[in-house]
Amino acid sequence: MSAPLLSISGLTRRFGGLVAVDGVALEVRPGEIVGLLGPNGSGKTTVLNLISGALKSDGGSIQLRGRALEKLPAYRIAREGVARTFQLVRVLGSMTCKENVIAGLAFGPKSRWGEEASLAAHQLLVRVGLASRANVMTSELTYIDQKRLELARALAMQPELLLLDEWLAGLNPTELRDGIELIRSLRAEGRTILMVEHVMDAIRSLCDRCYVMNAGRKIAEGTPKDVLADPEVIRAYLGDADA
Amino acid sequence: MSARNLVIVLALAGLVALLALVPSVANGYQLSLAINIMNYTVLATAWTLFSGPTRYVSLATVAFFGIGAYTVAVLGEVLAWPLVLLIAFVIGFMLSLLVGLSTLRLSGVYFVIFTFGLAELVRQLVTWYEVNVTRTLGRYVFVDITTEQIYWQLLALAVAVFISGWLIQRSKLGLALRVIGDDEAVARHVGINTTMAKVVLFAFSASFMTLAGAVMAPRWTYIDPAIAFNPVVSFQVLIMALLGGVHRLYGPVFGVIPLALLFEFLLAKFPNHFSIMVGIAFLLIVYAIPRGIVGLIEGAQLSLHRLKGAKA
Ligand SMILES: Nc1ncnc2c1ncn2[C@@H]1O[C@H](COP(=O)(O)OP(=O)(O)O)[C@@H](O)[C@H]1O
Numbered sequence: 176m177s178a179p180l181l182s183i184s185g186l187t188r189r190f191g192g193l194v195a196v197d198g199v200a201l202e203v204r205p206g207e208i209v210g211l212l213g214p215n216g217s218g219k220t221t222v223l224n225l226i227s228g229a230l231k232s233d234g235g236s237i238q239l240r241g242r243a244l245e246k247l248p249a250y251r252i253a254r255e256g257v258a259r260t261f262q263l264v265r266v267l268g269s270m271t272c273k274e275n276v277i278a279g280l281a282f283g284p285k286s287r288w289g290e291e292a293s294l295a296a297h298q299l300l301v302r303v304g305l306a307s308r309a310n311v312m313t314s315e316l317t318y319i320d321q322k323r324l325e326l327a328r329a330l331a332m333q334p335e336l337l338l339l340d341e342w343l344a345g346l347n348p349t350e351l352r353d354g355i356e357l358i359r360s361l362r363a364e365g366r367t368i369l370m371v372e373h374v375m376d377a378i379r380s381l382c383d384r385c386y387v388m389n390a391g392r393k394i395a396e397g398t399p400k401d402v403l404a405d406p407e408v409i410r411a412y413l414g415d416a417d418a
Numbered sequence: 419m420s421a422r423n424l425v426i427v428l429a430l431a432g433l434v435a436l437l438a439l440v441p442s443v444a445n446g447y448q449l450s451l452a453i454n455i456m457n458y459t460v461l462a463t464a465w466t467l468f469s470g471p472t473r474y475v476s477l478a479t480v481a482f483f484g485i486g487a488y489t490v491a492v493l494g495e496v497l498a499w500p501l502v503l504l505i506a507f508v509i510g511f512m513l514s515l516l517v518g519l520s521t522l523r524l525s526g527v528y529f530v531i532f533t534f535g536l537a538e539l540v541r542q543l544v545t546w547y548e549v550n551v552t553r554t555l556g557r558y559v560f561v562d563i564t565t566e567q568i569y570w571q572l573l574a575l576a577v578a579v580f581i582s583g584w585l586i587q588r589s590k591l592g593l594a595l596r597v598i599g600d601d602e603a604v605a606r607h608v609g610i611n612t613t614m615a616k617v618v619l620f621a622f623s624a625s626f627m628t629l630a631g632a633v634m635a636p637r638w639t640y641i642d643p644a645i646a647f648n649p650v651v652s653f654q655v656l657i658m659a660l661l662g663g664v665h666r667l668y669g670p671v672f673g674v675i676p677l678a679l680l681f682e683f684l685l686a687k688f689p690n691h692f693s694i695m696v697g698i699a700f701l702l703i704v705y706a707i708p709r710g711i712v713g714l715i716e717g718a719q720l721s722l723h724r725l726k727g728a729k730a
């Protein structure tokens with residue numbers, strides 16, 4: 176078994192009295208697609224925010240290839256090779272699609288600029304199915320296209336680890352099929368992905384392993400089939416029967 | 419360079435040459451108006467250099483402008499003129515780096531208030547120093563600079579601001595600032611050192627403001643802290659930039675020219691209510707034309723374009 180790309184232990188984050196992430200440990204190995212599951216409010220987005228440096232942790236360690244990330248500012252973590260999308264999609268509103276992707280190309284460790292960036296941006300837009308919209312302002316995009324664009328921007332950074340936060344949420348069945356295919360194609364090229372997801376079909380067909388959280392704590396881990404059959408996971412999703 | 423770009427460059431060079439001839443045709447009053455316009459062009463464009471893309475509203479303009487003027491008042495007689503300007507530039511740059519590093523983590527309204535406070539603080543410090551150490555509040559500015567020379571220096575400064583702005587816009591730094599202006603969280607997550615980018619640009623912008631103050635100082639012959647650090651200047655620069663439009667480098671010019679004339683008129687007609695008039699102008703502009711004159715023009719062009727498209 177290869178050494179983990181990402182390894183997290185004892186990760187903790189409080190918001191006032193609420194412990195949103197409570198001693199979470201997880202690992203992602205190179206080339207894996209790992210799912211992060213759990214009911215709303217269980218702390219999944221917070222975990223991604225801690226990994227990407229959007230939030231600082233109150234304890235625990237986060238290592239990428241053995242390098243500690245937890246003390247670094249977000250821009251350094253991005254340069255170390257972590258890219259992400261946001262649960263509430265965030266595109267750059269005053270720019271064209273192409274410029275959005277160039278924003279992902281220009282500042283990373285493998286920074287590209289000028290003609291080279293222009294070419295790479297075009298290829299990435301083709302990749303996510305936005306080739307015809309290169310010079311359209313992002314404000315004119317549909318929701319799914321904004322999500323595609325956000326993914327292209329993240330891929331532009333050639334990340335070692337890609338964090339997706341409910342990237343497939345809110346898509347209609349056709350779009351969902353396309354979306355799942357797109358992520359599958361990322362696996363084919365060897366990308367490592369940690370994805371927060373609710374769509375069961377996507378989890379079953381994409382994830383090698385899953386972690387399940389509830390109320391800030393990890394309650395299960397294993398293959399999608401196993402964790403989705405775990406009684407504690409079912410109880411967490413359906414609510415406590417005794418309550 | 420494409421033919422179109424060549425034409426633009428030649429036209430701009432021609433415009434600068436024409437502007438350089440203004441002192442030879444203008445009378446005293448007209449030249450002083452031209453100097454006023456040129457000074458505000460430098461200040462408002464330098465302001466937009468930073469505040470346009472980042473959307474950080476700074477009211478520190480006059481802090482840097484006043485420091486430039488004071489550098490001249492203190493050193494103007496002792497050192498050669500280019501050296502005085504260089505020193506003003508260095509002081510402005512260092513101070514703005516310091517201010518930038520300590521404040522650009524603030525966001526929104528906190529930054530506005532801090533920059534306003536900074537200008538007042540600098541004014542109070544200078545006042546304190548003059549009263550307690552030199553024991554005279556005002557200073558005379560004796561340097562061998564003619565009014566024409568002031569105008570030409572401001573013109574050169576304006577050209578330098580525009581060229582720097584144009585170069586920055588085409589650079590990675592320019593893109594970084596636009597990303598920051600759109601969404602600072604995204605900026606950090608694509609690997610932009612947002613603090614560094616903002617500080618560098620803030621320092622650039624402030625250095626130009628400092629130089630403008632230095633170049634303008636000989637206009638006054640006598641300065642004291644209330645003149646050099648007059649907060650109305652910061653507000654005027656802000657209003658001019660907003661009226662012109664801050665999403666284009668050349669936008670502020672469209673605000674500077676009408677407002678410099680308007681303020682000149684108001685100052686002559688209502689000397690005692692000038693600040694209130696400036697405030698009213700500010701409110702009207704922000705409510706009526708939030709994207710500035712350049713935004714209006716571009717909007718009109720777009721509608722016209724669509725209209726033509728619909729007919730065709
Ligand atoms: N910035 C924040 N400030 C305060 N509370 C927060 C913040 N972010 C998340 N929380 C709280 O932390 C808990 C976990 O949230 P989150 O990580 O978004 O859950 P999930 O993504 O699993 O739905 C929730 O109770 C949420 O209200």
Ligand SMILES: [Mg+2]
Binds near residue numbers: 219220221262
């Ligand atoms: Mg979430």
